[in-house]
Amino acid sequence: MSEQAQWDSSIAFIFAMIGAAVGLGNIWRFSYVLYSNGGGSFFIPYFIAIAIMGIPFLILEYGVGFSFKESFSKIMRKIKPEFEIIAWILVLFVFVVTIYYMVILSWDLVYLLSSFTFNWGTDTAAYFVNNVGGSSNLSNASFLLVPTTIGVVLLWVVLWFISHKNVDKGIGKVSKILIPALFVIMGIIIVYALTLPGAGIGINTLLTPDWNKLFDVNIWLAAFAQIIFSLSMGQAIAITYASYLPENSKLIDNVLIVVASNSAFEICTAFGVFSILGFMSLTNGVPMVQLITEGTGLVFIVFPMIFNIMGPIGRILAPMLFLAILFAGVTSALGFFEPMLNSTSAKLGWSRKKTAGILSIIGCIFSLILTTGISSYLVGIIDTFVNQFGILLLIGIQCIIFAWFYGVEHFLPALNENSTFKVGKTWTFVIKYLLPTVLIIMWAIGIFQLFSTAKSFEIIVDVVIIIAVLVTAAVLTKVSPRGE
Structure with missing residues (x-):
């Protein structure tokens, strides 16, 4: 029978949530989004998005998980039996994320091993296409990228080994080790990057504000999208993790800690990334726009390519970077896997x-399908x-279900009881009206x-995913619950 799990403390929960939030997107996506959406002026919609979407919705998720202390599918069924299929559709979509995320982590594992010998050579693009990620040429689907294939199997074994244990001994313990290690490694990389010749060029390029872009609706949409995916909002991760919390937990305080840690990490990482790009631009005379x-x-x-020209220090920074990406990816993958x-x-x-x-075997099989010569495509x-x-779509539907069908006011006592910061009418308004609309x-x-x-x-790939998710969700919904 399934057993009710519990964190041994809020610290384990906080590290696990930070691990779920801080992932590949913080390292390789945020700096580009910041640069391409107005530079320094992007911080205005970014922090507004955190205030009116990121924090309020995470508070809702913590409140739901902590109040029900059930799996996501059981929570939706208790609110209304017809909603259970929505829960299964969501956790299946998130499971699909786990499947392809493990492939990306495999690419990183290959590069981590390659970073000790720099066997990616001078043509780094060709190395990625031929050995790791493949291309969009469909004829290449007939063969496997062996290094990626082996990496996928190894990483699924690691994910299983951590996940099959009780949450506190598995995810909790690993998160308490990997997250501090991740922050230390990235801190070292960022501090060194800021001392590189040309770092100022990169940072100036990153932060130069374009105030006119604040009147472009796409910039605001980009800010909200960044917050949704950066914080892993609405993917049942926070609800699931919060259901393991002990009594007397300070829910709102925990939300603020996680959000602040996530934003600090991705902003600082952006400075490091652009400092390194500025170094490359100055050293090789390559315009910044060609590197970004x-x-x-x-x-x-x-x-x-940059590590190749750095000399001995590149031999140190390369393994550190790919190790940091691996740590960030593993803790995020654990979060994606947990709801299912x-x-x-x-x-x-x-x-x-x-x-x-069983889920690890199923996930590994589907991940292996994505290790052919069109892997990255x-x-x-x-x-x-x-x-x-x-x-x-499912984040919006959750917002409506919890706010209107269940009643968001029911979560206020649990949220406010032990928290230093309180929520009330303004938070309720945001959840009921503003967020669903946005x-x-x-x-x-x-x-x-x-x-x-x-x-x-x-489109064919998209349709196959929809059919597979809907059929599986329908089957799981029809299965009679055991132990009730």
């Missing part, structure tokens, strides 16, 4: 150990679709952009 990119292009192509693990265990009455084993398609279509608008714009530019192969 995001995602895999930044981490797996541009950074190795918790809900399945509770629904089927399986032990945590059995559920973790497939991952990009799935990532865009799952986030812009599935998760964003989220639905963002979803509609995202869907239009997604399908207006999608190629036929990308």
Whole structure:
């Protein structure tokens, strides 16, 4: 039977939540979003988005998880039986995130090992395409990228080993080790980066404000999108983790700690990233605009190129960076995996150990499908679709369900009882009216952009994901709950 888990303290919960929030996007996405959306002026919509979306919604998630102390699927079923299928659709989408996230982590693992010998050579783009991430040429789907394939298997074994244990001995213990280590490593990299020749060029490029962009609605949408994905909002992670909290927890205080830690990490990392890009620009005479990119292009192509010209210090910084990415990725992957693990265990009455084993095998099989010669292309398609279509829509639906069908006021006593900071009418208004409106608008714009530019192969992949998620969600909903 599934057992009710619990953190041994709020510290374990806070580190686990920071681990779930601080991930690859903080390292390779935020700096690009900041630069391309007005530079220094982007901080205005960014902090407003934190104030009216990030903090309020996380407070709601903490309140829901702490009040019900059940799996996400059980919570939705208790509110209204018809809502259970919505829960399963969400946790399945998040499980899909886990599947492709493990592939990205495998790329990083390959680069971590390569960083000791720099065997990516001088043509770093070719190394990534031929050995790690593949290309968009569909004919390459006929073969596996062996290093990535091996990395996926190893990382799923690690994820299983941590997740099959009780949350406090597994996720809690690992998070308390990896998160401080991650902050120390990135702190060293950032401090050194700020001392590099040309660092000022990079930071000036990053922060130069474009005040006119504040009147562009897309900049505001970018800020809200960054907060949603940076904090892993609405993905049932916070609800699941909060359900393990002991009594007398200071819920709102914990929210503020997690949000502040996440923002501080990604802002400081952006300074480090652009300091290193400024160094490359000055040293090799390459214009900054040619170096600035995001995602895999930044981490797996541009950074190795920079490490190549750094000399001995590059031999030290390269392993540190890829190790930091691995730590950030593993703690985030644990968060993505937990909602599906918790809900399945509770629904089927399986032990945590059995559920973790079965889901890890299933997840690993699907991850291996994404290690062919079109690995990065497939991952990009799935990532865009799952986030812009599935998760964003379901965040808005959750907001409506908890605020209107259940009644957001029911969470106020639990939220305010032990917290230093309190919430009331303003928070209720934001959850009931403001957030659902913003989220639905963002979803509609995202869907239009997604399908207006999608190629036929990308649409086929999207449709396959929808069908698989809906069918599996329907089956899991129909299964009679065990142990009730």
